[in-house]
Amino acid sequence: MLRLKRIGISTGRENVAFLSRACPTYRAAAFEGQGKVEVLAGSKRLVATLDLVDDPAILPPDCLGLSEETFARFGQVEGSDTRLDHPHPPKSREGLHAKIAGRELDEACFRAIIDDIAHHRYSKVEVAAFLVACGSFMTTAETLALTRAMADAGEGLHWPDAPVVVDKHCIGGIPGNRTSMIVVPIVAAHGLPMPKTSSRAITSPAGTADTMEVLANVEVDLNRMREIVAEAKGCLVWGGHVKLSPADDVLISVERPLNIDTREQMVASILSKKKAAGSTHLVIDMPVGPSAKVRSAEDAARLRKLFEYVGDAIGLTLRVTISDGSQPVGRGIGPVLEARDVMAVLENRADAPPDLRERSLALAGRILEFDPALRGGAGMARARELLDSGAALRQMHRIMELQGPPPRVATLGSLSREVVADHDGRVMSIDCYRLARIARLAGAPFDPGAGIDLLRKVGDPVQAGEPLYRIHAEREVEFRFACGLAAEASGYTVNGNGKEPL
Template identity: 40%
Template sequence: MKLTPKKIPIKVGSKFIAILNEKTSHKLDLFAGDRIAIFNDGKGKLTAILDITEGKDVKDDQIGLYMESWEKLNVKKGDVITVSIAEKPKSTLYIKEKLEGVELSTEKIDAIINDVVNDDLSEVELAYFVAGAYTKGLSDKETIALTRSIVNHGNTLSFKKGEIIADKHCIGGVPGNRTTMISIPIVACLGIKIPKTSSRAITSPSGTADTMEVLANVENDAKRLMQIVNKVGACITWGGGVDIAAADDKMIRVRHPLSLDPKGMLLASIMAKKFAVGAKYVLIDIPFGQGVKVSNQKQADDLKKDFERIGSLLGMKTKVITTDGSQPIGKGIGPVLEVIDVMKVLKNEPEAPYDLRTKALMMAGLTLEFTGKAKKGQGEKMAEEVLTSGKAYKKFMEIIEAQGKKHTKLEPGAYKFHVVSPCTGDVFSIANKQIAHIARIAGAPKDPSAGVYLYKKVGDRVLKNEPLYTIYAENEDRLNYAKKYLTDIGYDIR
């Protein structure tokens, strides 16, 4: 059927969506959610998901195209669009097989990922693939196939033969914990290249990319990222800007609403990104404890074995550590407040958070040891020498300059509220989720200077009415909103 295109000046995201009038859809026997093939006479073609309108916004001789579809089809004035029914991708059959518990072949997994990248699967269909992996699990064979397919359908980095390329990853869930911004410049000072791609916050007050963005540009394509790493030895950039593991980013968006983390997909998600940047050495940090993604030591140990096994099958030397994730690391929670912590550590200031400094040195030391740059047991000492000499700070500033320095004032939000202890006693525990929740309600990470700054940690003695932490916000409304959630202050004082 030939139709006149009508531009809908709205962007809807990555999917291609088109609108037909109810009369037109009836003629073609089409329903909302069906796929339609759209052609623009040699200028462009695509497969879109159909929406149907009963109103007069799109007439029965028209097809409404959102901006993504309009641009993809390269529509010009006077063009006529050809519309026909599109067949469902074969990958939907493979998704059904996974739901039935079938182990998928490498070819079938590759077909699914190909359709994910090309937006040929609807979010509902992709959600069923995630559900299949969650309920039926992924074998090692499927996990390796998924990892390689994610890598093959995105950008990859390639460094010179013989160079030591390392990377690190933290499973997450611990507020603060900005060890990356300290350990990476330390390691880069000693000749190890680290092309670190990091995530933005989804449910936390800040991701590493959000915190780094206070200081530098974090949106670099693959070519630019290579230039930065070859120039200064490392980068700390947002993974979404590099288009590495693009298929995984789409699956994460589907997994997020129900917090679904099928083990095979979690492993493939992390290892694909490390494989894609050319890392030969990978350090994985699995924090465990109440209120984080991995709740106990047994779960952490099981996941550790999985990472080591998959890493070995991929040909990467993988070292996995399990760490205490029972309380925030550092004092600042929120982009600017976390940067303040990081800079204090790198500048060797006396008031630098001890726990953040200690963990960052441990991470750097382990990387130096298992890449062969330091003898066993000597890595942390070597890392500390680099830090105390000021070389790590200098390297960090080189990374910032190479990525594009920002001149953000490192000051917390202008509106603040002190949360005090209800009694005298010792801090027995700190609820990670509640502290993170308060920081987000205060505006973090969207408002970079918003968040929470902690004064007391587990084991500290505290007096009645002594400040436990301060909430910072960029406006009074946000601060008042955060104060409403203080029926639970997130501290257990005994």
């Protein structure tokens, strides 16, 4: 037996165990070939990647170490007796190899793979291989099978007293498009239940969960989520904490560094979360633009059909709306700046970004028309009434109160620099992808006060030396990275006179 020791190292969603190379009980070399071990304590079993330790000050020879997250998953107290075994290959390994070889999988194979991913039986390398294989070849039937498997892998929410449970999701790619934080309080103020679970950013400068965390706690459990929705008719929480479609969170943690975001994986990720959350009616916002995730009408049509096919098959009433993805929405990119824009709209301030306000009203109107009590076409007017009257703002404050205060006070990054125009003209285009990269280099969303404050939008006149946007950062190194990228190319095109983008 080895004594269990908690090692203060974060390994994210991957299980990692640490064994002393001088361990008197187990020969470390016997496990090196596989790179994995099975950790056992009573009836508890856990497969982990094995790392070897040479320093006894870090790990004594008679101890087995587990990283922070792995220790929490194992659920045993420090000092417990543990033993090791050679791991049994995951039951789905054959299916994984078949997918890597380019073969089509049935639903049973996907369920087995997703179950093993959800229970952390695969390493990051194996998960990456699965994602790349799916990105290379995946049929519509496989996308449906993957969606069902992901939706059923974790806990599910049910709302027996609500025949209509609504939700919305934007497929992303447009910085500042934080409409959910306005739509949820509007719809909740009307009385339709909207249990909104949102993602943290994968490749963007902020996800809805990152921005909402500036205003309130987003890490609530399922029971508390039910209570909040029962009282306020809506919530804005992080989906990863409530363990809906948990395999998706593992997949996202690998997608982020690889910058993988395929059409099929996107559909399975979004719809599995909505199905697991108990939604019955869903609006998908699909921005289309030259630097958005979807860049042409043809791509939008194909993705729309895939959403509709899978949505119909899993019992979701689904509408897809196509929106303008030609430039960022609002004036802020990054959690603190986006939260500022959201509250400006909800508070009906004169300086509220009009594009964020109108997009939010249009989406809220479409969702409200799922209500059988509203006459056709009345949704937009009802949404505007709830926003203009202050009812939506009051509902947002109620949701924030019930979710609790944010984990820390987030303020705008103190390091700032303006990026200016080098000649007179008019802003002709803004590269969403470029600005998102600059904002992420500045530290967003990990530093919530980092990001970009937009001072000019498409169509605005600008003179040489006037600012186009302002970069904010909290750390000197990241500030230099962001400013360096902006100096190479700002992402703005001024005038249509054939000049290269600034």
